Amino acid sequence: MSSEHSTYAPKSGAGKWFDQRLPLARLMHDSFVSYPVPRNLNYAYAFGGILSIMLVIQILTGIVLAMHYSATTSMAFNSVEQTVRDVNSGWLLRYLHSNGASFFFVAVYIHMCRGLYYGSYKAPRELLWILGCVIFLLMMATGFMGYVLPWGQMSFWGATVITGFFTAFPVVGEWIQQLLLGGFAVDNPTLNRFFSLHYLLPFMIAGVVILHVWSLHVSGQTNPTGIEVKSKTDTVAFTPYATIKDAFAMIVFLAVYLYFVFYIPNYLGHPDNYIEANALKTPAHIVPEWYFLPFYAILRAITFNIGPIDSKLGGVLAMFGSIAVLFFLPWLDTSKVRSAVYRPWYKLFFWLFVADVVILGWLGGKPAEGTYVFMAQVATFFYFAFFLIILPVLGLVETPKRLPNSITEAVLEKNKAEPVHA
């Protein structure tokens, strides 16, 4: 679907002059105007665009916040408060940025679920998916380090717990931890390097996003049927069709995000982070931000030793493994059919998987004791079983429904069934 025939025709003299020297306008035109997209994309396909907007919002608010921030343990907490209280619209910048991180993750989780549901990771889009996983990893690192910067109690203790994971690795573990911390405990050097990295990583994300979009434009978008584009009637031009639909989805998403910013800006945060970091006072429950909770639950679910691997290392391996397994998804799913629409069993397991991750998230916020541990173990087992057992086996045993011959046929069939719905 890559545009072999560019339809860009510069009208002005200056346009022609530039086009012969640096065809940037042509690139933009071919990528975001004449670029053909499947005509049957639904709103689940709007989250790529939404995510790029969120990245821009985070970078812009973050750059301004950094102008007022002081990455020193004695001043970090107060400098954030100073920003909120005394900088013009500082409260708005701060809440946009802190809630923006949450909604960045809301969007990325929906985006990933869409990929999972419609089989967007299958050939020839394996690299596209893997680049997405890289972005997700970078986002997690950025989010984690960003949460440390306000230097509240949860910042400090979250950083202590999470960097402590690395000590579980034999031989190199402590060395890695000390490299991350810049010392033996979370302190000023930690805060300094986290600030530096928190500023760097979003630009790395932007770089990988460019690769992600490039890869997308080479292989073309998938669509709810999972059938490749076969003829011109299967597609519409990106502009105006996808542009206007994405714009509407963005406005709805922004409305939800801004509702949180303006009305319940601290809802997704933890009250303890309004207490300045204190190395001598451990909070009753150390919990990461909500978007890490499923992985936190997996970490704590491993309470038993497996051969030479003790429970601590096992937990860390399970947690990293839960993300690493995503990278292998294109090869774990053996089905020839992409979309869950035509895979009744996969559809069921997909929703069970989503429910499982939600349950893991709930458990991640609960203390690791009693039945919660057992529930987390069952949920962790299902998480891995979904990727390592269910997906490979389902592809071999499941009988998919009849596939339409083309996107156009699928669309016409659907419109026959519900003629009112344009």
Add this chain to the structure above:
Amino acid sequence: MMKKLLAVLFGFGLVASGAVAEEAHSQAEPTHFPMVMPVEQDWSFAGPFGTYDKGQLQRGLKIYKEVCSACHSMKLVSFRSLEDFGYSEEQVKAFAAEYEVQDGPNADGEMFTRKAGLSDKFPSPYANAEAAAAANNGAAPPDLSLIAKARGAGRGLPLVILDVFTQYAEGGPDYIYGLLTQYGKTPPTGMEIAEGTNYNPGFMSGKALAMAQPITDDQVSYDDGTPQTVDQYARDVSAFLMWASEPHLEVRKQTGFKVMIFLLILGCLVFVTKRRVWAEVAH
């Protein structure tokens, strides 16, 4: 598919963030605190159009000045922000001048004290956290600048989800009010209260806390006819502390309303345009 996804993910965020714990407790040896959960109070600053009650903030300030500030600092709040309460600049200057702050060094290299001005923050009652702890049985009284956002008892399901729609963000003041009004109760039989601590079923970190009952009826005199009761004092000082934590709450909510209206109109226009653009294309 989208609707289901959204609902599930949304629910997930909500559940996770509020999952701090609630549940039952045995009478004498409770394991979950506070023993009595905060009760939602009626606050003027709650809801989408909430505003602070200036009279209430003035009364709260009086309580802070006459009672709380003996032990609790409020070092992030500057005097000039008291103009939010309807005071003129002159009034705030006069108020600030009652405090002394350290300044310097002067040309001779000496530190000196001077009257506080508009740009100064509230001076702290103790020189440092160690001095504060030493004077208070080892437990330093917390700074109150952010206390109304730094406290909150877990809400539990289903409240934690409903809170998104009701815009409940007053867990802090509800908690403070609950704490201040539940002193002087008798502990259940069999419960041991450690020496030097004070039983309070509204306390979120244990059975009892270091702070003794800070205020009693008629301790602070009001000149606007408001009843001088512990209940009213607790209400007023909680509102004042909410303001201290979130001084820009009013402008935040007012801006939010404009933003929502704007997005609603823009959303409708874009939606109509989208329908028009797609009208000829079956999809």
